[in-house]
Amino acid sequence: MGKKVLMKGNEAIGEAAIRAGCLNYFAYPITPQSEVAEYLSRRMPEVGGVFVQGESEVAVSYMLFGAAGCGERVFTTSSSPGISLMSEGISYVAGAQCPVVFVNIIRGGPGLGGILPSQGDYFQATKGGGHGDYRMLVMAPASVQEAVEMVMMAFPLAEKYRNPIMLLGDGLIGQMMEPVEFPDHLRTEPTNKDAWATNGMDTRKSSKPNIVKSLYLDPKQLNDHNLLLKSKYEQMKREEIRYEPYNTDSDYKVLIVSYGTMSRVCRTAIDNMKAEGFEVGMVRPQTLFPFPEKAVHDAAVKESCKVVISIEMSMGQMVEDVDRCVKGKRPVEWYGKCGGDVPTPEEVMGVVKALI
Amino acid sequence: MQSEVMFAGFGGQGILMSGKILAHAALTKGFEVAWIPSYGPEMRGGTAYCTVVISDRPIGSPIIKNPMHLVAMNRPSLEKFAHVVKPEGVILINSSLCSVTSGRSDIDELIVPVSDIAIELGTVKAANIVALGAFVTRSKIIDYELLKEAVKEEFAAKEKLIPLEMEALERGKKAALQ
Numbered sequence: 001m002g003k004k005v006l007m008k009g010n011e012a013i014g015e016a017a018i019r020a021g022c023l024n025y026f027a028y029p030i031t032p033q034s035e036v037a038e039y040l041s042r043r044m045p046e047v048g049g050v051f052v053q054g055e056s057e058v059a060v061s062y063m064l065f066g067a068a069g070c071g072e073r074v075f076t077t078s079s080s081p082g083i084s085l086m087s088e089g090i091s092y093v094a095g096a097q098c099p100v101v102f103v104n105i106i107r108g109g110p111g112l113g114g115i116l117p118s119q120g121d122y123f124q125a126t127k128g129g130g131h132g133d134y135r136m137l138v139m140a141p142a143s144v145q146e147a148v149e150m151v152m153m154a155f156p157l158a159e160k161y162r163n164p165i166m167l168l169g170d171g172l173i174g175q176m177m178e179p180v181e182f183p184d185h186l187r188t189e190p191t192n193k194d195a196w197a198t199n200g201m202d203t204r205k206s207s208k209p210n211i212v213k214s215l216y217l218d219p220k221q222l223n224d225h226n227l228l229l230k231s232k233y234e235q236m237k238r239e240e241i242r243y244e245p246y247n248t249d250s251d252y253k254v255l256i257v258s259y260g261t262m263s264r265v266c267r268t269a270i271d272n273m274k275a276e277g278f279e280v281g282m283v284r285p286q287t288l289f290p291f292p293e294k295a296v297h298d299a300a301v302k303e304s305c306k307v308v309i310s311i312e313m314s315m316g317q318m319v320e321d322v323d324r325c326v327k328g329k330r331p332v333e334w335y336g337k338c339g340g341d342v343p344t345p346e347e348v349m350g351v352v353k354a355l356i
Numbered sequence: 357m358q359s360e361v362m363f364a365g366f367g368g369q370g371i372l373m374s375g376k377i378l379a380h381a382a383l384t385k386g387f388e389v390a391w392i393p394s395y396g397p398e399m400r401g402g403t404a405y406c407t408v409v410i411s412d413r414p415i416g417s418p419i420i421k422n423p424m425h426l427v428a429m430n431r432p433s434l435e436k437f438a439h440v441v442k443p444e445g446v447i448l449i450n451s452s453l454c455s456v457t458s459g460r461s462d463i464d465e466l467i468v469p470v471s472d473i474a475i476e477l478g479t480v481k482a483a484n485i486v487a488l489g490a491f492v493t494r495s496k497i498i499d500y501e502l503l504k505e506a507v508k509e510e511f512a513a514k515e516k517l518i519p520l521e522m523e524a525l526e527r528g529k530k531a532a533l534q
Contacts, residue, residue, distance in 0.1 A: 004383060006391070116395075176393075176418055179388070179389060261419075264417050267416040343419075344421050
């Protein structure tokens with residue numbers, strides 16, 4: 001690893017994509033992630049890459065589709081309303097099995113909402129957003145360093161599954177500066193694009209023509225296609241679940257499930273309560289799809305645990321997944337706040353203590 | 357051990373840069389740091405502020421409602437944030453632009469005409485560096501020499517400004533020791 005540098009989340013995400021070997025960036029500015037575009041508009045030409053500002057997010061999503069269909073590593077960044085506009089394209093990208101990395105630095109909603117941190121796009125990212133039966137692999141960083149690591153993981157994963165990957169951060173992850181280290185060497189796996197990309201017959205060994213499409217008019221063919229997509233999502237559930245337990249060795253009475261910025265606030269609250277002799281555990285999903293179902297279930301049914309609470313900067317979205325995993329074996333509660341008013345550790349402590 | 361500093365003032369006073377320099381200085385000493393800016397509507401015409409968290413262990417919540425210290429570069433900032441500072445913290449008041457005090461007796465109040473000092477040095481733009489020199493000297497949050505290095509690094513691309521910025525730091529330091 002190189003030297004630690006102080007970097008804004010948005011800029012670090014841009015640099016991480018370059019270090020991951022992605023030289024194509026298409027985007028449209030929106031607060032609170034515009035610094036990615038600002039950074040890459042300077043940096044991409046330095047490394048021989050391309051930055052094109054689209055005329056809208058809809059256009060951007062099809063620039064991504066086109067470039068990915070040609071086997072190019074490609075990514076974009078946006079924030080909530082921009083991701084809504086891209087969602088049509090995301091569905092096409094998923095249907096046509098193209099590897100594209102999307103970064104959503106969430107702001108408050110619905111509609112224009114606000115520009116402060118939020119986690120209100122959990123459903124949009126994990127349950128769809130665009131139409132049709134598709135899933136994205138969704139990763140949620142809790143620090144600038146983790147955002148860098150996840151961006152670097154995202155490209156090989158997108159290629160492994162030929163599927164869109166989303167990095168779901170919030171305004172704070174984008175705006176905050178923290179020390180980061182970039183790997184000295186790229187750790188990207190070789191791309192499998194010869195098998196599917198429409199990058200010209202003269203560029204590959206095989207004589208099989210490739211076709212990139214999402215249209216299947218024959219019902220049996222479309223069903224088979226949907227089954228193939230489903231098998232990829234099932235493989236993600238087997239191979240890609242990531243999470244971090246916190247204080248789960250203790251005999252905790254309450255289990256928190258929390259991700260991203262919110263999980264850091266919860267971590268401080270857990271430390272403070274531990275000092276007071278009140279044990280609380282946490283499971284922090286790092287992948288939101290696939291969700292760490294077994295980890296949440298197993299942590300919830302520990303004998304000492306009386307109640308589970310999902311704490312999120314939304315009005316109760318992840319709590320539905322938590323509830324699903326706990327299967328009624330413990331009460332599942334929710335606490336959250338929106339609008340950018342991130343709950344403080346003290347507020348979390350008050351809410352958690354009131355459960356017992 | 358964790359401490360937090362809030363820098364607050366008008367947009368254009370170098371608030372965000374002051375925080376970044378302090379965070380950078382602490383990072384070179386091996387501390388965990390986080391720099392959290394205000395990027396909401398307040399940056400469009402009200403007080404701009406940022407918070408720097410310095411810790412010897414991984415930083416949990418980056419949301420700090422009660423910082424240890426405050427550097428208030430104008431009056432609205434002092435009025436908005438003086439009451440949230442933890443007892444025994446340092447509150448630096450830029451008396452060039454703020455004629456009132458914090459009204460608190462449980463904190464260490466440091467009153468320095470940082471803008472006037474900067475103007476004496478030739479440019480009001482150096483006010484944030486004067487404030488940094490004074491604040492770091494009084495709070496001892498990091499070693500003053502580390503701060504000097506961090507300022508030099510920040511201005512590495514504008515080398516001819518470095519002597520002025522070093523003088524600004526020294527004047528701030530002197531004011532804090534008076």
